[in-house]
Amino acid sequence: MRIDVLTLFPAMFDGVFSSSILGKARDKGIVSLNTVNFRDYANNKHNTVDDYPYGGGGGMVLKPEPIFSAVEGITEGLTSDRKPRVILMCPQGQNFNQKLAESFAEEEHLIFICGHYEGYDERIREHLVTDELSIGDYVLTGGELPAMVVIDSVVRLLPGVLGNEMSAVTDSFSTGLLEYPHYTRPAKFRDWEVPDVLISGHHKNVDEWRRRQSLMRTWAKRPDLLENVELTPKERKWFDEWRASLESKEAPSADGKN
Known part of the structure; x- marks a missing residue:
């Protein structure tokens, strides 16, 4: 170029x-x-x-x-x-x-x-x-x-520019969503631990966790981006669970206090 x-x-x-x-x-x-x-x-x-x-x-x-x-x-x-x-x-x-x-x-x-x-x-x-x-x-x-x-x-999108070609593919906005969280060594830092799934070695579970986190982060920070994202039935179920959880936290208690 x-x-x-x-x-x-x-x-x-x-x-x-x-x-x-x-x-x-x-x-x-x-x-x-x-x-x-x-x-x-x-x-x-x-x-x-x-x-x-x-x-x-x-x-x-x-x-x-x-x-x-x-x-x-x-x-x-x-x-x-x-x-x-x-x-x-x-x-x-x-x-x-x-x-x-x-x-x-x-x-x-x-x-x-x-x-x-x-x-x-x-x-x-x-x-x-x-x-x-x-x-x-x-x-x-x-x-x-x-x-x-x-x-x-x-x-940075040109072939050969980035050391890892997958970096540009998984960046925020490249998939239409915000990127999932990243962690590196040490596995425990000041009592904060890396999620177990990321050190489990189970690639399918890691991929699902990352997709779930990406969707959740986008929903929380840039919900407008979800308008153009095609969701699977399983992912729609995740959103139903998140909405129910949020509504239960926001619902007032019996004595009128949150």
Whole structure:
């Protein structure tokens, strides 16, 4: 995979692209990570990339010429039949999630555009980008940090990036549920013991325990995720038991006290 990032602050990516999982993926040749300062594509002697908005108003707007030219410079001469996905990081974009990460991980080439100032010239949005992304309903100084989040989420899904290929498969949200609890040595720490089932060596029981814990954790913390999860009759019975247990704890006693 090739990933190019259009940014006015390429130095922000130096540490991120050279460290941890992203750095290892680049060293292995699994992904090419590049930054492009689109100020270099400005068509004026002052290298100006922004201007006042037509119609008035506060703030500055990113001009279309430098960004179009930067993307065209990146894609010029590419031989692949598959066009890159050009991703605009902005608060108006679609909320990023694991399904989108999995979709991007199937691409050969991604181009991220990181904005600053008041916004983008609308022609960038209409005629250049293929996707608009947001990582949440809040405003940041620029698109660099959101782009880093998305890139990290995508690259870790590429074959050969993680030491254990099952890690990405069982992560929270990859299955549509939150992940089950994890434990490691020692088996007993400050009177807190690892659940017996995990050290029993009975793989079927371990799998069932993990599924049960994943469902219970999702129900408690993110019940909205369960809307798209298909449950077995046995799992539905678990939910009935949990609801009954919760209702019995919340029910008032005979003397009117909980």
